[in-house]
Amino acid sequence: SYVLTQPPSVSVAPGQTARITCGGNNIGIKTVHWYQQKPGQAPVLVVYDDSDRPSGIPERFSGSNSGNTATLTISRVEAGDEADYYCQVWDSSSDHQVFGGGTKLTVL
Amino acid sequence: QVTLRESGPAQVKPTQTLTLTCTFSGFSLNTIGMCVSWIRQPPGKALEWLARIDWDDDKYYTTSLKTRLTISKDTSKNQVVLTMTNMDPVDTATYYCARIHSNRYYFDYWGQGTLVTVSS
Numbered sequence: 001s002y003v004l005t006q007p008p009s010v011s012v013a014p015g016q017t018a019r020i021t022c023g024g025n026n027i028g029i030k031t032v033h034w035y036q037q038k039p040g041q042a043p044v045l046v047v048y049d050d051s052d053r054p055s056g057i058p059e060r061f062s063g064s065n066s067g068n069t070a071t072l073t074i075s076r077v078e079a080g081d082e083a084d085y086y087c088q089v090w091d092s093s094s095d096h097q098v099f100g101g102g103t104k105l106t107v108l
Numbered sequence: 109q110v111t112l113r114e115s116g117p118a119q120v121k122p123t124q125t126l127t128l129t130c131t132f133s134g135f136s137l138n139t140i141g142m143c144v145s146w147i148r149q150p151p152g153k154a155l156e157w158l159a160r161i162d163w164d165d166d167k168y169y170t171t172s173l174k175t176r177l178t179i180s181k182d183t184s185k186n187q188v189v190l191t192m193t194n195m196d197p198v199d200t201a202t203y204y205c206a207r208i209h210s211n212r213y214y215f216d217y218w219g220q221g222t223l224v225t226v227s228s
Binding site for chain 2 (some may be wrong): 001033035037040042043044045048049054057086088089090094095096097098099100101102
C-alpha cells in the first residue's frame with residue numbers, strides 16, 4: 001500500500017514561514033490534499049489538488065508537489081496556525097484514501 | 109449548507125460489534141459522484157481511512173480491516189452506517205464521517221466525530 005511520510009514536528013516563530021513536507025514514492029504524479037486539525041476538533045481542508053485553497057482559507061496557506069515530496073507552506077505564521085497537519089492522497093491502485101502520519105506545527 | 113453528524117455508543121465491550129451512523133444534510137447520496145467515508149483517529153495518533161460508499165452503492169474498505177467492516181447507506185434517511193465487528197481496545201478512537209467526491213478524492217466536509225472507547 002502507498003505510504004506517506006511526514007515529519008512529526010515543525011517549529012517556527014511568528015511571522016516566519018513554515019514548510020511541512022509529505023514524502024511518497026513519485027508523489028508528484030498524484031494530487032495531494034492537506035488538512036489542519038486543532039485539538040478537540042475535526043480536520044479542516046486547507047489545500048486541495050496540490051495547491052488550491054477552499055474558500056475561507058487564507059492566502060498564507062499554499063501547496064506544491066513535485067518528485068517525491070509535496071509541501072504545505074504557511075507564510076507569516078500566526079499563533080492560531082498551531083495545529084496538526086495531515087497530507088492525504090488517493091491511491092489509485094487500491095482505490096484507497098491514504099493519510100500521512102501528521103505533523104505538529106508549534107509556533108514559538 | 110452541508111453538515112454531517114456521527115452517532116453511536118460511547119463505549120463497547122471487547123468482542124462486541126460497533127454500529128455507527130452518519131446523518132448528513134445539504135447533499136444527497138443519490139447525486140452522481142457523491143460519496144461518504146469513515147475515518148478514525150486513536151487518541152494522540154494519526155487519521156486512518158476506514159471505508160467509503162459511493163452514490164452507486166460501490167463500497168471500499170481499508171485492507172487491514174476489510175473482514176471486520178461493513179458500510180451501507182439509506183438514501184431516504186440521508187444516513188450512512190458503519191459496522192465493525194469483534195471490537196478490541198486498540199479500536200478505541202474518534203470516528204469521523206466525511207463527504208468526498210468520487211472524482212476529486214478529498215474530504216471537503218467532516219462531522220465533529222464521536223469517541224468510542226472499547227473496554228470491559
